[in-house]
Amino acid sequence: MIKTVTLNKTIAEKTILNDINITVNQGETIGILGPNGAGKSTILKIIGGLMKPSFGHVMIDNIPVKENNLEIKKKIGFLAHNSYLYEHLSPVENLTFFGKLYQVNQLEYKVKELIREVGLQFFMNEPVRSFSRGMIQRLAIVRAIVHDPSILILDEPHTGLDQQASRILNELILKKKEQKTTILMVTHDLAQAIETCDRFILMKKGVIIDDFVLENKNVHQLKEIYLRQVG
C-alpha cells in the first residue's frame, strides 16, 4: 500500500505540489492525469525516492520512505521519461548491471527471458545506442521490472511508442496487474490509460482535483470528465 501524507514540494518559491494525500491499495492500477506542469511526475519521483518532499511524507506498506530506504527501493520499479540505460552497453549488459544492483536471483536466465518477452531477442548483444525510441522504451520497461517489483511507477510510458510497442507495453502492464502489482502511471494518452487503469486521479496546478473509478472503461466518458475538470 502506498500512502502520501500532506505531500508538498516547493522549488525556488514555486509550489509544485500542494497537500497531496493519496492512498493506493495493493494491486490497484492508477492513472494520474493532468496538463503539463500539474505535478504528476513530481509525485512519482517522490514516491520512487528520486526526490525529497519539502513537507509531508510517503508511507509504503506502512513504513515511512525515509526509514529503511533500501528495503523500500527494492519493492519499486521506476520507469521515467528517460530510459536510464547505458548507450554503450547491450540490453543483456544493461539488465545484468541493474539486476546486480537489485540483487536478482538467476539473473542470466531472467534477463534473457525478459528480453524475449519484449521481442528484442535478436538485438540482445547490440549496443543500445543503435536502438529506435520504441526499442529503448521496451528495454526501459524491462529494466524497471527486472527485480519483480511489487510497485511499478510509470511516467508517460507510451510516449513515442508505435502500435506494436504500445501493445507489448500494455500486455506487460496487464500481466503485472494480474500478479497484484500496484501500478501508478502518469500519462497523457487517455486511450492507453483506460485500457490498463482502474482508478484515475486528476491533477491541476499541484492539487488533486478529482479521484474516481470508471467501471465501464469508456474512453469518451474519461475524456469528457478530463476536459470538464481540467479545461
Place this chain on the structure above:
Amino acid sequence: MRDLIKSALAITWKDLYAEWRTKQVFSTMLIFSGLVIVTFSFAFDPTNNTIRAVIPGMIWVITIFAGILGLNRSFISEQYNDSLHGLIVSPIDPSSIYFGKFLSNFIIVLFVQMITIPLLFILFDYKMNGNILLFLLVLFLGSAGFICVGTFLAALSANSRSSEMLLPIILFPVISPIVIAAVQSTRILLIDVEEIESLFSWISLMAGYDLLFFVFCFFLFEFIMEV
C-alpha cells in the same frame, strides 16, 4: 557493508567495461599525456642533467591534468538518459556509487601512469636508481588522494552547465596538499635520494590526507546525490 562493496564493484565493472568498449576517456588521457611529454622533451635538452629536476613535477602534471579529463567524463557520462537517476532509485547506498566511481577512475589513472611514466623516462633518458617499490607507493598514495577528492567534486560539479571549467577551479585548491606531498616525495626518490629521511613524513601526510578525504567524501556523497 558486503552489499555496498558488491554494488560498488558492479558500478566499477560497468564503467571499465564501457570504457574498454569506447576507449574515449583512456585514449584522450593518453593523447594528452603523450603530447605533454613530447612537447617537453623538445623544449628541454634531455642530455642536460639539470633537466631531470623537472621529471617529478612532470609526472604529477600529467597525472593531474590527464586525470581531470577522466574525472569530468565520469559523471557527465551518467547524464545521458539520466542514468545517474537509475542508480539513485536502485536499492544501493549512495556511498557505493562514490566508491565504484572512485575505483574506476583510480584504475584508469593507474593504467595511464603505467604507460606515460616509462615513456617520460625514455624520452628524458632517465635511468631510475631509487627504490621502485617506494616510488610505486608514492604514485599509489598521490593518485588515490587526487582521485578520491576529484571523484567527489566531479559529482558535485556535474550538474553545472560549465562543469568542465568548474571542476579544475574547485579541485586544485583542495588537492594542493597532496600534490605538494606527491611532488616532494617523487623528487626525493628520483633526484635527491640523500633526503630519504624526510620522505616518510611526506608519505605519512599523503596517507593521512587519503584517509581523511576518503572518509569525508564517502559519507557526504549521499547529500550531493539529492535531486
